[in-house]
Amino acid sequence: MSEKVLIIDDEQEFTEALAERMTNRGMDxxxxxxxxxxxxxxxxxxxxxxxxxxxMPEMDGIETLKILKKKNPELQVILLTGHATVEKGIEAMKxxxxxxxxxxxxxxxxxxxxxxxxAKRIILVEKKAEKRIKEIMETRGW
Amino acid sequence: MKYTAQEITDQCGPxxxxxxxxxxxxxxxNCLAIMNENAGLMSDxxxxxxxxxxxxxxxxxxxxxxxxxxxxxxxxIVKSLNTFSHSMDKPEQQIDLDEALELALGLGAKIIAxxxxxxxxxxxxxxxxxxxxxxxxxxxxxxxxxNVTENLASGAVLNISSKEDENNQICLSFQCEQPFASNFDQxxxxxxxxxxxxxxVLDDQYTKAELVFGK
Numbered sequence: 001m002s003e004k005v006l007i008i009d010d011e012q013e014f015t016e017a018l019a020e021r022m023t024n025r026g027m028d029x030x031x032x033x034x035x036x037x038x039x040x041x042x043x044x045x046x047x048x049x050x051x052x053x054x055x056m057p058e059m060d061g062i063e064t065l066k067i068l069k070k071k072n073p074e075l076q077v078i079l080l081t082g083h084a085t086v087e088k089g090i091e092a093m094k095x096x097x098x099x100x101x102x103x104x105x106x107x108x109x110x111x112x113x114x115x116x117x118x119a120k121r122i123i124l125v126e127k128k129a130e131k132r133i134k135e136i137m138e139t140r141g142w
Numbered sequence: 143m144k145y146t147a148q149e150i151t152d153q154c155g156p157x158x159x160x161x162x163x164x165x166x167x168x169x170x171x172n173c174l175a176i177m178n179e180n181a182g183l184m185s186d187x188x189x190x191x192x193x194x195x196x197x198x199x200x201x202x203x204x205x206x207x208x209x210x211x212x213x214x215x216x217x218x219i220v221k222s223l224n225t226f227s228h229s230m231d232k233p234e235q236q237i238d239l240d241e242a243l244e245l246a247l248g249l250g251a252k253i254i255a256x257x258x259x260x261x262x263x264x265x266x267x268x269x270x271x272x273x274x275x276x277x278x279x280x281x282x283x284x285x286x287x288x289n290v291t292e293n294l295a296s297g298a299v300l301n302i303s304s305k306e307d308e309n310n311q312i313c314l315s316f317q318c319e320q321p322f323a324s325n326f327d328q329x330x331x332x333x334x335x336x337x338x339x340x341x342x343v344l345d346d347q348y349t350k351a352e353l354v355f356g357k
Contacts, residue, residue, distance in 0.1 A: 011176060013180075014175050014176045014179060082169075082170075083164065083171070102171075103175035103178075104178035105175070105178075
């Protein structure tokens with residue numbers, strides 16, 4: 001099953017090239033050049049993973065991460081940034097980011113992390129569905 | 143109490159230099175990331191060609207152009223970093239005001255862009271020069287920019303122009319339709335203002351601040 005990935009980064013030439021390379025590797029990739037646009041895409045389409053830049057105009061990566069995780073806790077977020085401080089990394093992890101990579105990133109490493117993120121999301125979604133079924137079974141008393 | 147240039151450099155220089163250094167390194171990293179992905183794309187295309195897929199030369203040429211564009215961008219950033227690094231070399235020199243403003247704006251471009259603020263710079267019709275330390279002038283312009291942009295909403299346009307007024311005084315004008323922060327009395331800024339024999343004049347609505355040299 002191909003990984004559904006959304007890249008959110010204001011450097012459009014970066015997102016275009018990265019998306020093309022990931023698509024060549026069999027992933028289903030969408031791009032957004034701003035956090036606002038990215039949040040809208042997540043509302044409209046289901047993604048396994050969001051690859052998110054930390055520093056963007058209008059809304060930074062940390063704010064975007066908070067909203068993404070609040071709206072969709074199962075969604076996996078990998079931060080990809082040129083400006084990774086230890087503090088930001090810790091803050092991002094506490095907020096539920098799966099990983100943080102520094103630009104320029106190695107595509108093989110990023111691909112591995114995306115595959116792990118997709119697997120993690122599938123397990124979380126299955127657990128959620130299992131819990132829901134259990135709740136229904138208990139309340140309906142069939 | 144008067145401070146010397148050295149004392150102010152010791153006190154304020156590292157923080158300003160660090161902030162600009164971090165912003166510049168972030169910009170360079172972005173250039174490198176774009177070059178990295180495009181070089182990777184070239185490699186992908188070559189690998190496909192080796193497997194018998196015909197090489198799309200037009201597409202390949204487009205990738206090369208994108209890499210060249212980023213090399214030019216990175217070169218400009220590194221040139222600014224070099225000029226900035228040498229700005230502390232001389233305690234006093236003749237400075238082209240518009241050139242200094244362009245440099246200050248270029249160094250902090252990412253920070254300003256992240257606030258969602260657009261800056262329009264209108265240069266004076268002729269060259270305007272001030273005397274002093276380039277590092278202090280850059281620091282001073284940045285301190286004003288940070289103050290001015292602090293309370294501006296995303297999408298605001300800040301107009302900056304240089305001119306020689308009716309009293310033959312050289313000034314830099316920062317103007318916006320929205321009111322901006324009025325806190326210009328920070329000690330560090332005042333010290334740097336003294337070194338340039340400059341003052342800041344604000345209008346009543348806090349929509350315009352003028353840095354007037356030779357107070």
